[in-house]
Amino acid sequence: MEPEFWHQRWRTGQIGFHRSSPHPFLERWWPSLGVPAGARVYVPLCGKSLDMVWLAVRGYAVVGSELSGIAVEEFFGEQRIAVDVRPHGPFRRHTAGVFEILEGDALDLTPELLGPVHAAYDRAALVALPTNLRQRYASQFAALMPPGSRTLLVGFEYDEGRKPGPPFSVDATEVERLYGPDFAVRELERIDIIDSSPKFAAAGVTSLHEVVYALTRR
Numbered sequence: 671m672e673p674e675f676w677h678q679r680w681r682t683g684q685i686g687f688h689r690s691s692p693h694p695f696l697e698r699w700w701p702s703l704g705v706p707a708g709a710r711v712y713v714p715l716c717g718k719s720l721d722m723v724w725l726a727v728r729g730y731a732v733v734g735s736e737l738s739g740i741a742v743e744e745f746f747g748e749q750r751i752a753v754d755v756r757p758h759g760p761f762r763r764h765t766a767g768v769f770e771i772l773e774g775d776a777l778d779l780t781p782e783l784l785g786p787v788h789a790a791y792d793r794a795a796l797v798a799l800p801t802n803l804r805q806r807y808a809s810q811f812a813a814l815m816p817p818g819s820r821t822l823l824v825g826f827e828y829d830e831g832r833k834p835g836p837p838f839s840v841d842a843t844e845v846e847r848l849y850g851p852d853f854a855v856r857e858l859e860r861i862d863i864i865d866s867s868p869k870f871a872a873a874g875v876t877s878l879h880e881v882v883y884a885l886t887r888r
Contacts, residue, residue, distance in 0.1 A: 673737055673775065676798075680738040686869075687794055687837065688717055692724040695824055695882040696791065699858050703820040703884060705730070709788035712814065714776050715795035718745035722769065725791065731768045733787065735761075735776040742771050759783050777803070777810060784814050790821040796848075797826050797837040804840070804848055812852035812887070821853070821885040826878065827860075833873035845883060853885040 679685060705711070707729030713722055716734030718741050725732050736742050742764050746753040753766040761774035761783065772779070776795070790811075799807055815821065825840045842857060849855050860881040864871055870878050 676737050677740075680740040685717070685741075687798075689720065692721050693793055693824065695859065695880070696721050696724060696793070696822065699882055699884070700725075700791070700822055702858070703789065703822060705789040705820055710786060712784065712787040712790040714790070714792055714811070715798055716745075716771060717741045717794065718748065719793070721791060721793060723749065726768045730789075732770070733784065734769075734771040735779060735784075736771055736773055737775060739773050742773050745769075745771065777806060779810065779814060781814055786816070787814065787819070788816070789819055790815060792821060793824040794837070796823065797835070797840055800835070800838065804844075808848035809852075812849070815887045817887050819887045821887075823849075823883040823885055825881045825883070827881060828870065828875050828878045832875045833870055842881065849885055853887055856884045856886075858882045858884055 708731070710731040710733060711725055713719065713725075713732060713734040716722060716736050717738070722732045722734060722745070739762070746764065746766055746769070751766045751769070753764050755762055755764050757763070758772060760778050761772040764771045764773060772783070796804065796807065823845070825845060826837050827841045828839050830839050846855050860879050862877050863880050864875060864878040867878050
């Protein structure tokens with residue numbers, strides 16, 4: 671998607687992807703990764719996700735990347751914490767306590783700009799990207815993650831012929847193709863959420879599987 675697509679979504683409040691509570695997969699499966707408290711966790715395309723708060727409460731330092739300045743401002747405003755904002759290469763770096771969000775295009779991130787991270791959580795990044803950007807994103811993501819690091823990745827599987835993304839359908843075969851060269855990929859759980867997804871059901875989608883994976887950087 672062009673950047674303007676996402677800027678428009680945030681300007682007009684079309685943010686159905688934002689959850690009002692932490693994701694159940696995060697609550698259920700993050701502890702199984704064994705990421706020690708104090709680790710710095712990367713959250714790509716983070717929006718104003720409350721998953722970042724869930725991680726911070728459990729002792730993690732959180733660094734997100736986010737295209738929309740509105741999303742970043744709303745996150746810190748809703749958390750009622752004062753934020754320091756400074757230029758950081760092509761990004762604007764927002765910091766407050768254990769939170770850091772790099773405002774800009776996540777595909778421009780380098781290991782030097784991101785800094786050292788020990789784990790990652792991707793709920794809405796991969797599935798936000800069309801086919802032509804996914805390989806670039808996955809390759810760059812691998813460059814950001816050190817050997818042995820763990821990632822929790824959430825994806826969707828459904829019939830895009832019925833309803834085009836985003837969020838896009840990225841099946842297990844594609845996840846393995848994108849990440850398999852650099853990560854050990856393990857599927858943890860899949861659930862059909864069509865009964866709680868009226869927009870998909872109204873479009874004629876009969877099953878909408880949300881799938882969570884554990885990735886371990888080789």
